[in-house]
Amino acid sequence: MFAPITLEILVLVLGFALLLAESFSNAPSKRALPKIALFVLAWVFAFSFFTAPAPDTVEPGSFWNFYSASPISMMFKRIALLTTMGVLVMSLDYESTLAKFIPSSRPGAGTGEFYILPLFTCAGLMLMASATDLVMAFAALELVTISFYVQVAYMRSNSASLEAGIKYLILGALSTGFFVYGLTWVFGLTGETHFDKVALKLAALENSDTAILFALLLVLVGLGFKVAAVPFQSWVPDVYQGAPTPVTAFLSVGSKAAGFLLLLRVLEPFLGVSSIQPKVLAVLGTMAGATLIYGNLAALPQNNLKRLLAYSSIGHAGYLLLAVASVGATVTGFGAVGTTIGFYLFAYLLMTVLGFLVLTAVSTQTKGEEIQHFNGLSKRSPFLAFALLVAMSSLAGVPLTAGFYGKFLVFAHAVNAQLWVLVGLGVVTVGAGFYYYLRVVAAMYWYEPTDTAPIHVSSLSKAVMALLVVCIFVFGVNPRPILSALQGAPAKVAAAH
Amino acid sequence: MQTLTLNHYLLASGLLFSLGFAGVMLRRNIITIFMCLELMLNAANLSLVAFSRFHVGTDGLPNYNAQVLVFFIITVAAAEVAVGLAVIVALYRARQTTHVEDLQSLKF
Numbered sequence: 001m002f003a004p005i006t007l008e009i010l011v012l013v014l015g016f017a018l019l020l021a022e023s024f025s026n027a028p029s030k031r032a033l034p035k036i037a038l039f040v041l042a043w044v045f046a047f048s049f050f051t052a053p054a055p056d057t058v059e060p061g062s063f064w065n066f067y068s069a070s071p072i073s074m075m076f077k078r079i080a081l082l083t084t085m086g087v088l089v090m091s092l093d094y095e096s097t098l099a100k101f102i103p104s105s106r107p108g109a110g111t112g113e114f115y116i117l118p119l120f121t122c123a124g125l126m127l128m129a130s131a132t133d134l135v136m137a138f139a140a141l142e143l144v145t146i147s148f149y150v151q152v153a154y155m156r157s158n159s160a161s162l163e164a165g166i167k168y169l170i171l172g173a174l175s176t177g178f179f180v181y182g183l184t185w186v187f188g189l190t191g192e193t194h195f196d197k198v199a200l201k202l203a204a205l206e207n208s209d210t211a212i213l214f215a216l217l218l219v220l221v222g223l224g225f226k227v228a229a230v231p232f233q234s235w236v237p238d239v240y241q242g243a244p245t246p247v248t249a250f251l252s253v254g255s256k257a258a259g260f261l262l263l264l265r266v267l268e269p270f271l272g273v274s275s276i277q278p279k280v281l282a283v284l285g286t287m288a289g290a291t292l293i294y295g296n297l298a299a300l301p302q303n304n305l306k307r308l309l310a311y312s313s314i315g316h317a318g319y320l321l322l323a324v325a326s327v328g329a330t331v332t333g334f335g336a337v338g339t340t341i342g343f344y345l346f347a348y349l350l351m352t353v354l355g356f357l358v359l360t361a362v363s364t365q366t367k368g369e370e371i372q373h374f375n376g377l378s379k380r381s382p383f384l385a386f387a388l389l390v391a392m393s394s395l396a397g398v399p400l401t402a403g404f405y406g407k408f409l410v411f412a413h414a415v416n417a418q419l420w421v422l423v424g425l426g427v428v429t430v431g432a433g434f435y436y437y438l439r440v441v442a443a444m445y446w447y448e449p450t451d452t453a454p455i456h457v458s459s460l461s462k463a464v465m466a467l468l469v470v471c472i473f474v475f476g477v478n479p480r481p482i483l484s485a486l487q488g489a490p491a492k493v494a495a496a497h
Numbered sequence: 498m499q500t501l502t503l504n505h506y507l508l509a510s511g512l513l514f515s516l517g518f519a520g521v522m523l524r525r526n527i528i529t530i531f532m533c534l535e536l537m538l539n540a541a542n543l544s545l546v547a548f549s550r551f552h553v554g555t556d557g558l559p560n561y562n563a564q565v566l567v568f569f570i571i572t573v574a575a576a577e578v579a580v581g582l583a584v585i586v587a588l589y590r591a592r593q594t595t596h597v598e599d600l601q602s603l604k605f
Contacts, residue, residue, distance in 0.1 A: 135566045142573040149580045156587040163600045165584045170530055173577055174521055177537030180570060181514055184541045184563075188507075188548035193562040 001052040004069040007044055007077060008126045014040045015119035022112035031095065034088040034115040041088075041122075045081045048074060065194060066133040071488025072338050076129035076261055079342075079349055083253045084122040086353035089464050090246035091115055093360045093457075098244060101155035114154055118250060121147045128258050134183050134193040137262060141179075141226075144258055145172050148251060152243040164242025171225060171235040179222025185215035186269075199269035209276050216270050216280065223266065227259035228317050230290040237298075240310030245363065248306060249356035252313040257345045260320055264338055271327065284325035289425050292318030296429035299436045305359055306369045308436060309352070312395060315433060320344055322426060323410045326417035335487070340409040342486040343479060347394065347402035350475070354468040355391035358384050361457045371440055376449025384455055385444045387465045394472050396437040397430055401476040506547030513540035527588075527595045531581055538574045542567045 018033050054069040091098075091114060102110045124143030131137035149172065153165020187193060189211055190201035202212065224232035240248045267284075271277055295315030302308040320341055327337045359369065361384060366373040378385035394403035407430065414423045457465075475482055513536055520533030549563035589595055 133562075135562060135569060138566065139569050139573070142569075142576070146573070146576050146580055149577075149584065153584045153587065157591060159591050159602060162584070162588045162591055163602055166527060166588055166600060169577075169581050169584055170521070170527070170534070173531075173534040173581070174518075174537075176573070176577075177514075177517065177534060177541070180538060180541040181544070183566070184510075184544045184548060187545065187560075187563050187566075188552075191548075191552040191554075191560050193560075193566065 001050060002047055004051040004054075004074070004077075004130065005063070005067065007048055007051070008123050008130075010040070010044050010047070011081075011119055011123040011126065014044075015116055015123065018116045018119070019113070022116065028106060028109075030112045030115060031092060033112055034092055037115060037119060038085055038088050041081055041085050041119075045078060045085070048078055048081070066136040067130045068132045069130065072342055072486055073130045074488075075342050075346070075482075075486050076257060077126045079257050079346055080122050080125035080129065080254060083125075083250060083257075083349055083353065084118050086349075086357070086464065086468075087118050087246045087250045088115060089461055090249060090353075090357055090360045091118075093357075093364060093461055094244060094246050097364055098155060101158040101161065103157050114151070114244075117147050117151050117154075118246075121151070121250065121254060125254050125258050129261055131262075131265070132195050134186065134195070134198075137265065138180065138183065141258065141262065142176065144255065145176065145226075148172070148247070148255065151247040151250070152239060154247070155244055160242040161244060162242075164239045167235050168239045168243075175222045175225030175232070177222075178218050178225075182215050182218030182220075182222055185211070185218060189215060195265055195269060199272050202269050203272045203274075205273070209273075212270065212273060212276055213279065216276075219266055220283070223259055223263045224287065227256055227263060227320070228291075228314050229287045229321055230294045230314070230318075233291070233294065233314050233317075236314055237307050237310045240313070241304060241307045245306065245356060245360045245369075248309070249353055252309065253345075253349045253352050256313065256317060256320075256348070260324070260341055260345065263324060264341065267324065267327075281325055281327075284321060285419060285422055288318055288321035288325045289422055290318075291315070291321055292422075292425050292429045294318075296432040296436075300432060302436070303370050303372070305371055305374070305440065308371070308440075309355065309359075312433070312437070313352075315429060316344075316348055316395075318429070319407060319410050319426065322419070322422055323413050325422065326413040326419055337413060339483060339486045340406075340413055343409060343482055344406035346482055347406040347472075347475065350468050350472050351391045351394040351401075351403055354387055354465060354472070355395065357461055357465055357468075358388040358391065361455055361461060365453075365455050366451070371443050374440060374443045375447040376452075377444040377455075380449050380452060381455040381457070383462070383465075384457065387469055388444060389441050390469045390472055392437040392440050394476070396434045399476075400473065402472045402479070403476070405476055405479045503547055503551040506551075507544055510540045510544035510547070513537075513543065525597050527585055527597060530597070531578070531585070535574055535578065538570055542570055545570075 022033060054064055058064040098111055098114060099107060104110045121144050124140050128137060128140035131140050149169050152168045153162055155161035186198060190198045192198050192201055228236045270280055291314060295311050295318050299308050299311035302311060323337050323340050363369045394401035397404045397407045411423060411426060517533045517536035521530050524530050545563045545567050549559045553559055585595060
């Protein structure tokens with residue numbers, strides 16, 4: 001049995017060790033770095049099933065005041081680890097494109113950090129999954145965000161990557177400013193930084209609804225940027241399109257998972273204040289509706305697959321927000337919604353990583369990310385076409401895929417909460433989703449290829465793609481293992497209430 | 498002679514935050530925008546210290562968690578500047594500009 005914090009320490013040590021190894025080695029190829037990282041991360045993932053539970057009583061001043069090892073935290077840690085592994089596999093395929101845009105005297109020089117920075121992001125995501133204190137949550141969030149700034153702008157002689165980097169930098173820093181200023185007001189109102197203590201103090205406050213709403217508004221603006229909710233979504237398409245493809249995949253899964261977990265944690269104390277609860281839920285519901293409409297409708301005319309996936313990512317943020325907005329009326333409250341969001345994000349991880357793996361393989365060879373570059377893919381590489389078909393069907397929500405069950409859980413919450421308008425909007429936008437996801441499928445299966453050379457894929461990526469395809473079907477048919485991992489021993493979740 | 502109260506500090510920090518936000522929205526030079534972003538973080542620092550100093554617990558001591566958070570914010574701001582300026586320098590080398598109007602190649 002390990003203490004859960006061992007996992008984060010291992011990932012951080014791995015990151016630092018690889019940085020040192022990279023700077024002292026003369027090897028021209030950096031391909032060993034991601035392979036070592038993949039190997040160690042797989043072990044860390046295995047270790048995550050053998051961690052010791054948190055102690056029952058927490059002494060004041062002990063580390064457990066900042067850190068939780070609840071089942072949902074452990075599940076989010078695993079999501080972070082799996083995403084990072086998927087991103088590293090993608091980076092290996094992306095090497096040729098990456099090296100082209102890094103000015104260097106020797107081929108391959110300067111690409112090493114591209115494989116190492118995701119490890120620090122991963123450590124930040126894992127720490128955030130466990131944070132139960134504002135200070136910890138903030139430090140972890142910034143570890144994630146700042147390492148993303150570097151990764152987005154990594155291809156420094158590619159002007160699209162640089163432009164995306166600048167946009168992400170400015171809007172990310174802006175959202176940090178709002179988030180931190182909101183945190184100061186939360187502290188000012190309660191005098192506490194621990195989420196549970198904040199909840200107790202907030203519920204006991206009287207006649208300060210305006211101040212509480214002000215603090216919540218600032219925090220929501222900050223987190224709205226992170227999870228790409230309308231009206232704070234404007235950066236997403238540009239950044240997703242400009243960033244290196246593996247980083248785009250990491251952004252859309254990792255950054256979203258982190259943002260939603262933090263949103264749940266931060267909202268919980270505020271929703272405990274009964275006098276402002278209806279207003280907060282109304283705001284969340286409006287944001288969910290607007291995000292659903294914008295993300296899914298703006299995706300319709302896109303021709304660049306990366307940009308299309310960016311809008312679809314906004315759309316998925318809308319479904320997740322819909323689950324958050326239906327928290328008030330559900331009997332079990334945050335426990336159940338946390339499980340739904342956890343499952344949705346897990347399914348989203350499977351299908352997004354799969355989609356981006358295929359996109360990386362195809363765009364490296366065809367030198368383009370437009371949908372027309374996928375024309376006739378089924379004749380060139382039937383396996384890649386089938387993998388992308390599975391990813392797109394799951395993103396659209398075709399039954400028997402993990403994506404369908406995620407959407408089903410979200411709609412079940414919304415129906416329970418009787419949010420009929422939002423349910424209606426959700427159904428319409430799922431229909432729109434079918435149109436733009438299946439456009440890609442149509443291009444692959446119905447159009448003639450311009451070039452019939454098969455697409456080369458490394459056997460590692462092929463194995464990962466096959467595994468992801470199997471997982472999408474297995475967890476779409478039988479989601480129980482994930483759900484029970486998220487719920488864990490029910491006593492731990494219920495203890496927070 | 499009036500003594501300084503919590504409200505004075507909050508007012509000053511609110512002004513700093515608004516100035517920073519207005520700068521981010523209105524200015525067109527990326528380096529100026531970046532300075533304004535740092536101003537917003539410093540506004541948060543000021544109000545955190547003020548809240549901590551004026552919220553004295555039963556033992557007569559302020560809650561130091563907030564002051565520790567200030568150190569984290571300062572560190573994060575420094576890291577952000579280090580990364581941000583590097584990205585801006587790279588942009589200047591590639592495009593010879595630091596103006597946001599020139600960043601419009603990513604549109605469909």
